[in-house]
Structure formats: structure tokens, C-alpha cells
Amino acid sequence: MKEYIKSSEAIIETANANRWEIGENLHDYIIESLYKDAADIASKVISTDNTKKKFDIDSFIDKVVTSRWTGFPIMFLILAIVFWLTITGANYPSGLLSDLLVDTIHPFLKSGAGNIGLPWWLIGVLIDGAYLAVAWVVSVMLPPMAIFFPMFTILEDFGYLPRVAFNMDNIYRRVGAHGKQALTMSMGFGCNAAGIISTRIIDSPRERLIAIITNNFSLCNGRWPTQILIATIFIGNIFPSEFSGLASAGAVVSIALLGILFSLVVSWGLTKTILKGEASTFSLELPPYRPPRILQTLYTSLIDRTLFVLWRAVVFALPAGILIWLVANVQISEISIGQYFIDWINPYALFFGLNGVIILAYIIAIPANEIVIPTILMLTVLSAQLMGIGSGAGVMFELDNVSDIAQVLQAGGWTTLTGINLMLFSLLHNPCSTTIYTIYKETGSIKWTIVSTILPIIMGLLICLIAAQIWGLF
Amino acid sequence: MDSNNCANCPALHNVNNLVKLGVDMSEFDYVIALAGNPNTGKSTVFNSLTGLRQHTGNWPGKTVARAEGGFIYNEKHFKIVDLPGTYSLLSTSTDEEIARDFILFGQPDVTVIVVDATRLERNLNLTLQIMEITNRVIICLNLMDEAKRHKINIDHRLLSKKLGVPVIPASARQGEGINELLKSIYDVVVGNYICKPYRVSGEIKYVSKAVDELVYQITTLYPEIPNARWIALRLLEGDQSVIDAVISGDIGSLTTRNYQIENSGVQ
Numbered sequence: 001m002k003e004y005i006k007s008s009e010a011i012i013e014t015a016n017a018n019r020w021e022i023g024e025n026l027h028d029y030i031i032e033s034l035y036k037d038a039a040d041i042a043s044k045v046i047s048t049d050n051t052k053k054k055f056d057i058d059s060f061i062d063k064v065v066t067s068r069w070t071g072f073p074i075m076f077l078i079l080a081i082v083f084w085l086t087i088t089g090a091n092y093p094s095g096l097l098s099d100l101l102v103d104t105i106h107p108f109l110k111s112g113a114g115n116i117g118l119p120w121w122l123i124g125v126l127i128d129g130a131y132l133a134v135a136w137v138v139s140v141m142l143p144p145m146a147i148f149f150p151m152f153t154i155l156e157d158f159g160y161l162p163r164v165a166f167n168m169d170n171i172y173r174r175v176g177a178h179g180k181q182a183l184t185m186s187m188g189f190g191c192n193a194a195g196i197i198s199t200r201i202i203d204s205p206r207e208r209l210i211a212i213i214t215n216n217f218s219l220c221n222g223r224w225p226t227q228i229l230i231a232t233i234f235i236g237n238i239f240p241s242e243f244s245g246l247a248s249a250g251a252v253v254s255i256a257l258l259g260i261l262f263s264l265v266v267s268w269g270l271t272k273t274i275l276k277g278e279a280s281t282f283s284l285e286l287p288p289y290r291p292p293r294i295l296q297t298l299y300t301s302l303i304d305r306t307l308f309v310l311w312r313a314v315v316f317a318l319p320a321g322i323l324i325w326l327v328a329n330v331q332i333s334e335i336s337i338g339q340y341f342i343d344w345i346n347p348y349a350l351f352f353g354l355n356g357v358i359i360l361a362y363i364i365a366i367p368a369n370e371i372v373i374p375t376i377l378m379l380t381v382l383s384a385q386l387m388g389i390g391s392g393a394g395v396m397f398e399l400d401n402v403s404d405i406a407q408v409l410q411a412g413g414w415t416t417l418t419g420i421n422l423m424l425f426s427l428l429h430n431p432c433s434t435t436i437y438t439i440y441k442e443t444g445s446i447k448w449t450i451v452s453t454i455l456p457i458i459m460g461l462l463i464c465l466i467a468a469q470i471w472g473l474f
Numbered sequence: 475m476d477s478n479n480c481a482n483c484p485a486l487h488n489v490n491n492l493v494k495l496g497v498d499m500s501e502f503d504y505v506i507a508l509a510g511n512p513n514t515g516k517s518t519v520f521n522s523l524t525g526l527r528q529h530t531g532n533w534p535g536k537t538v539a540r541a542e543g544g545f546i547y548n549e550k551h552f553k554i555v556d557l558p559g560t561y562s563l564l565s566t567s568t569d570e571e572i573a574r575d576f577i578l579f580g581q582p583d584v585t586v587i588v589v590d591a592t593r594l595e596r597n598l599n600l601t602l603q604i605m606e607i608t609n610r611v612i613i614c615l616n617l618m619d620e621a622k623r624h625k626i627n628i629d630h631r632l633l634s635k636k637l638g639v640p641v642i643p644a645s646a647r648q649g650e651g652i653n654e655l656l657k658s659i660y661d662v663v664v665g666n667y668i669c670k671p672y673r674v675s676g677e678i679k680y681v682s683k684a685v686d687e688l689v690y691q692i693t694t695l696y697p698e699i700p701n702a703r704w705i706a707l708r709l710l711e712g713d714q715s716v717i718d719a720v721i722s723g724d725i726g727s728l729t730t731r732n733y734q735i736e737n738s739g740v741q
Binding site for chain 1: 558596603625627629630647681720
């Protein structure tokens, strides 16, 4: 054993001794000879037809979508079209689903449970709490996701997303971050936890941390439906009906762009303060455009994205539904504990242009952004005591379409400002618990996990406050 | 002890290290690693081989962690590990380290390198680096349909001769070449095909003495090591994870069975 250690130590010693003599150029020499051999072999086996193609469609598209003048407008236009299709297409199927799950199956389950003699509290927890929360998640989220994700996946399959990164790369480098952050940011538009894992492609730990901290500013799967629904209710309805779809789509795109702006500003702030340093360079390969395989894309986006996100939402909605029912029905001297909390926090929340319901909803929804909207609706009914619409405290009510949801929220004291600030707060608040855990796993640091969690909340409250103050001027 | 008890299945992988790297090795005869540059269609090849529908995207850097799957061919159970796409194994980012450590320490029975036929030269850089670390390599020359569209012809037989390993032309999106790839994988793992990988020739004069000395020391300590020259160069560069592996002895324990395979395969 002793001899063994001696030998491996001898190897290291030889290496160390020689390393100083060789100097620092060895790495470059090795790479050079590697490239030379690769070039030699390639030149011997490749032959190209010299008949030059008159027109190269790929580089023509690239010229247009990555041009300094047309690149960004095209990006905004594509985003706007995607959201417009999602918003206008999702309303009708959403109504159908809630007819079925909430209006038809829920009373059926409830009377069935009553007939077999279950105690009232068990019926409450299981059917008014767990089942209704799940039914809500499915009817509110499934239609927009089933339209949005396939379109997003087709863009991805076609090869457009790396062009977005290409357009953004220069800006990211100018703020002192790594150009690849444009890629990880784009991944975050699907899921922040995935976006944070994807920062592994960034070599420098400093730039990687910046990318991790700012990834939350990419609106994720769980937040798109919130944005789309609230924009439809509070922005779309201000405009005449023929423009409402367009206006809501414009509002969602603005929030998404605001998120990109925040990720740039915060990256810049970090590189100037606690994470100082120079940006490193890299090369980004633009993949060729490939005709999207429509059927396969639909299939994978349905399985991988839509059902995956829906399943996650359902898994988190089940216990959240139970929790909401308990919060609404466990009473201390005739007032539910949820009401206590909402009444207590409401004055502070109103100061920020939000309300107590939103704050409580975001606390209950820490495990998953997906359940924010159903939670808000349940809590609003509870706190506004809209007995005419709902069928009991903390029971979700029967709403057929978006305009009914609008009525409930307005009865709960919501204004256009509340809607706008909810959209802003949905962009700027703590990451979901999965993402927080991922940040901890990737950074291995409690300090940076806390920074990534707290920073967006502070920014969100600040921005909501500013919005409320500006709103007050008019 | 481990799965290579029968004479016909000379499994080479290092079970202990694979388990250490987090791979569940129960019920598998062979381990295949899937490597390649980003966006060459590795995930598509992975899906074609396993029948899984891992999400693929036209998107460099989609796979950052490892994905695993399995399939059965000729009654043998294969485990396939999809490594992150990288341009080289020389730098220090996490994804490159994951890929390199898996090939170096896990010693997969064969490493399939998915190569973009439209960007052969750049893809060969990674290929040559992988062939420095492991002998058993298969090139899957993917995206042949796109190469054809761009009027690029590749003499895959000549390429195979030059590199000393099998080269399988494929268009994984259309499912072309996958059967040939499966057969080639089988041939390499059971020893029907012995790879004689090309090694980078550029001998740098003033380091050759140091390299020779180190190679001598390394091979004295571990006579069966297949990649002594590669290890010597990494040591001279001061690569910390290789230095650690030499000190801990991991380098030696992992490579002992290569020797048996190279010999017993010839029948």
C-alpha cells in the first residue's frame, strides 16, 4: 500500500516538475494539433457540389430575424400573435370544462356523498376543498396551455429560440453578464427550475450566479395562465370588444418584456456591486431551420409540457384546496382564520395596490404558481361573502366564463389597478418552492438562495407601490 | 461479482463507478454513452433507440444533465446514457465535466458520438478528444438528409477507415440508420468489431520527453491502462480532477479490464 501511494505521488511529482518547464502554452498546442488533425480528416472525406445554390433560404431568414432593425419587432410580433391566439382561443373551451367539472360533476358528487352519509366536514374537505380546487385548475389552465405550449414548441422545433438568444446576446454582454444567459432566460420561459439547471452551460461561476438569480424574471408556465386571465379581465375589458383580444395580448407581452428588462437591470446591478467582473466571450451556434414535425410536436408538447404542468398543478392544488377550505371554515369566535389574516393584512396590501386575498393566495401558492388564480377566486368569495354566487364559505362557486370571474373579482373590491398590480406581482415575487430548492442544489449556498428568493419580492412590492402611487395621481 | 461472467458478453464497464456516478446497473448487460456536440440530434437518436419520448428541441444545450433509458437487442439488455452536448472536453464548465467524467470513470462499453454531417470538421474536434479517452467508439453520422440538402457528400467508409471506428450514416428524425446503429453497437460490445481509434499525431517536441516519462510511470503502475498519453497530457496541464483520480487510484481501478477485452475479443 505504501509503495502504491509512493508511485502515484511520484507521477504527480514528475508532472509538477515538468509543468513549470513547459509553460502555459501546452494547452494551446494540444488544441492546435487537435484542430489540425480534424481539419485534415474532414478535408479528405468531404466533397461538395460546386453548383452554387442561387438562393440560400436559411441565411435569408437569419438576415431578417436577427437584423438590427427587424429582429426585435419580429420577436415582439411573434410573441403577440402567440398570446392573441391563446387568449381568444381559450375562452370557449374553458367555459365548457367548467360547465362539466364545476357545474355538473360537483353537485353530483356532493349529493352522492351526502346520500352515503359522509359527515359535513369530510364532504367539505374532500369535495368543496380538494375536488373543486383541482376542477378549477383544470378548467382555468388546460385550454390556454393546450394552445400555448404547442405553438411554443413549434417555434422551438423550427429553430427560432436560438435566434432570440442571438438577438439578446449583445445586450446581456453589455450589462456585464454572460451572453449564454439569453439562452437560460429563454429556458426559464418554460420553467424556472429547468432554466436554473440550464445555467450549467455557463463556465464562469460569477456569471452563472447572475443567471440563476435573474432567471425568475422569465415568466414561467405556471404564471402565463394568470397573466392571460387577468389581462383578459382587466385590460381587455377596458377596450371595445373588437380590440380586447389584441389589448390583452399586448399587456401580456409587455409584462414578459418587462421581465426581460428587469433581468437586464438586475444583472447590471449585480455586476456593478456584489458580483463584479468582466463578461467572458463565447460562440453561439445558430442551428439550421428545420421544418417542424407538426404531429410529433403536438404529441410531445402535450405529454411533456401541457400534461406535465397540469399534473404538477393538480398535485399541488389538492392539498391547497384542503388548506383553503380549512382556512375558510375553521373559525375562532364566528370568524374564519383566513378572514382574520385577510383583514389584518388588507390595509398594508392596499397600500401597495394589492389586497389581502392576493397576499394570502401567494403564501398558500408557494409550492406552485399554477394555483394562484383558483386560490384567489376561492378566497375572494370567502372574504367578500358572495353567498349568492358561491354555495358556502370557502366553497368554489359556479362560474361559466371569464366575465363571471370578472364579476366576482369586482364584487371583491378589485379595480383595474389591482389587476395590473397582480400581473406585476406575478412577474416579481419569490420563485416557487421547486425553483428555490433547485437554486439551493445548484449553488450549494444558503446565502444565494435567500438572495434569489427575497430580491424579487422586494422589487415586486416596490414596483407595485410605484404603480399604485402613479395610479393615485389620475 | 458483476455481469461479465459469460464468455460471450465481455462487459467492460466499471460497475462500482457507474453506481457511484448514480447509474442503476441492476438488470443491464451493457452501458452505452451518447455524446456529441450540442444540437446534433443526440436526444432524437436516444429516443429512436429507446422508444422513449424525451422532449427534443432545435436548441443547443437542451440536455444539461444526464438522461437514461434502456432497450433490448439480441436478447441483451442495454442501458443508454444521454450525456450533455459539448464542443470539447477540455474546458471546465459543469456540463463538459459531467460528460468527460462519465466516459473516463464509468467506462461505458461503447460511446456513440452523434456527429452533425453538415458540420463535420467542428464535430471531429470532440470526436478526436473522446477517442483519446476511450477505445470503443461508434460515430453516428447524423443529419445526412440536411447534408444532402446542402449538397455536402461525405465518404463515410473512408472516414471509418481514417478514424478506425465504425461510422454509421443516419437521419434520426426520419428513423434512417437506427437499425444499422443498433447492429454496430452490438458488434462492438460483444467484440465482433475491434476499434483501433485514431490518435492525434501532433507530437510537440519539447513536451515529448515529459510525456514519455509520465507514460512510462503510469504504465508501470497500471500496465493495462488504455489512455496513458491522454492522462499524461492532462497531468502536465494541471487538470485537477485527473490529478485527484491519480492520487486516489481511481484511474487504475477503472481501466484494468480494458486489456482483457481487447485481447479476448479477437477470436
